[in-house]
Amino acid sequence: MPTEILYHRPALAQRLAKLIMQVAVGSAASSGVFLAAPRRTGKSTFAREDLRPALEAAGAIVLYADLWKDLTKDPGVVIVDAVRETIGRNQGYITRLAKASGMDKVTVGGLSFSLDKIGMGKDIDLTTALTALSDESRQMIVLMIDEAQHAITTDEGVAALFALKAARDELNSSKHHGLRVVCTGSNRDKLAMLRNSKDQAFFGAAMVPFPTLDRDFVEWFCTHVDLPQPLDPANVFVLFQESGYRPELLGAAADEIRFDLMLAPENVPERFAELVRAQAEELNANLKKVIHSLTPIQSAVIRVMSAKGEDYAPFEAPTMELYAKAMQRAGIDPAEIRVEVPGVQQALIALQEKKLVWKASRGVYAVDENVIVDLLRGDGLLEGLY
Incomplete structure (x- = not known):
């Protein structure tokens, strides 16, 4: 079985x-x-x-x-x-x-x-x-x-x-x-x-x-989810898009409803939407907490790396200038800004340990997940760093 x-x-x-x-x-x-x-x-x-x-x-x-x-x-x-x-x-x-x-x-x-x-x-x-x-x-x-x-x-x-x-x-x-x-x-x-x-x-x-899961998947999900009240595929597809096309968020929301023995059947669709959105927000909130806990140089490095993408070169002079610019935009007094290679190296190590940055064996760095770039861009933290 x-x-x-x-x-x-x-x-x-x-x-x-x-x-x-x-x-x-x-x-x-x-x-x-x-x-x-x-x-x-x-x-x-x-x-x-x-x-x-x-x-x-x-x-x-x-x-x-x-x-x-x-x-x-x-x-x-x-x-x-x-x-x-x-x-x-x-x-x-x-x-x-x-x-x-x-x-x-x-x-x-x-x-x-x-x-x-x-x-x-x-x-x-x-x-x-x-x-x-x-x-x-x-x-x-x-x-x-x-x-x-x-x-x-x-x-x-x-x-x-x-x-x-x-x-x-x-x-x-x-x-x-x-x-x-x-x-x-x-x-x-x-x-x-x-x-x-x-x-x-x-x-x-x-x-x-690779194509993301589409409306056919949402139709299938709504047919097989077996909740006390049917879900509208059109509404669920909007939720699915909002949550980054991640099927596990739909499944987790459905599970929470199944074990909510006090929930009236007529309230299932509304509660389902609340749960999916809450989980998506929680994932992003945890990531934002990590980002906001960074030191000024760590924050500058992840922001410049996100802005530059494939063109990111961690220790070149123009990049070092961008770190300083990022720190200044974050409100650091220009007189207190010191950007040096050892400090950048330590920041990169710390960002790897926090699972924000990924390193290839030949010393090439990249942001670990695209959602990190999206969050930084959404908060306006990449402006002026391109």
Whole structure:
């Protein structure tokens, strides 16, 4: 019996699966496909529950690596583990790999051949492992990496991406059956760092804005929510838009109503609207508290970073001048403003610890979530900093 009723988008999944697996002149899918959408808008659920089955139905072997599931594990290890797990399911793959590593006889079960041999800097690199999987299965391989931007926060994660690039180039040759790498991420700017410059592993890969849940989802939600009084889909869709297209806020509001044994059925729609708006405001209020607790230099750094976006260069002279300008606009006496590199460095570390700023392994910084930029802009804190 299913533990949860899920909303499915089969038409979108089939369309994306076709584009991902397409072999055609001018198709960029072989370079990689990047799907960007804000956190908590249903992206990961769609990837696991809709896109993965659609790719498998289209004839692909799908490997799935969630880099956000266990943040204590290095992203590079998570990617390698996804390859090991798939290969470990089939004796044929293990046999081919064992022979590739120089073994004449194979004992399956880890006695003679261990999956630990697979990885970066191991006996069997990722290209060899994925080639064996391709040749043995005679199927296209699709590696889905959820929250892929997290890979470039560590050296091992970056190395894994370049190892996948090498594997992609080999498997997409005429000798094999193809490898597609599908990366999803919750921040477009961060995800773009994997494919915007020539020194990145997936330079030139397609960036696709992931469609938010729409009116069809709200209709489905209102049909299945099973509250004492029906909800009007038109009104709920307005609430859904206001709350950033986050389905969990609708679900949480519905749950609170279910356990409110004193609520009269006729008051359900009004109470539902109150609860959704209250939760959305609470999320933003908590974030605002963190922002308003920042020191003057920390506030200046996050504001300038938000204003500059992809053009943010933390220690360049014009940026240092903008920090001073931001502090002055916040009411700091110009005579007391001292902006120096060590102070900016400490501010960046503090902002990372507060989960407001994200850092790639090569020293590139970005605001952690777009909602932070929206809140700062809405409060007029980015004016004059562009």
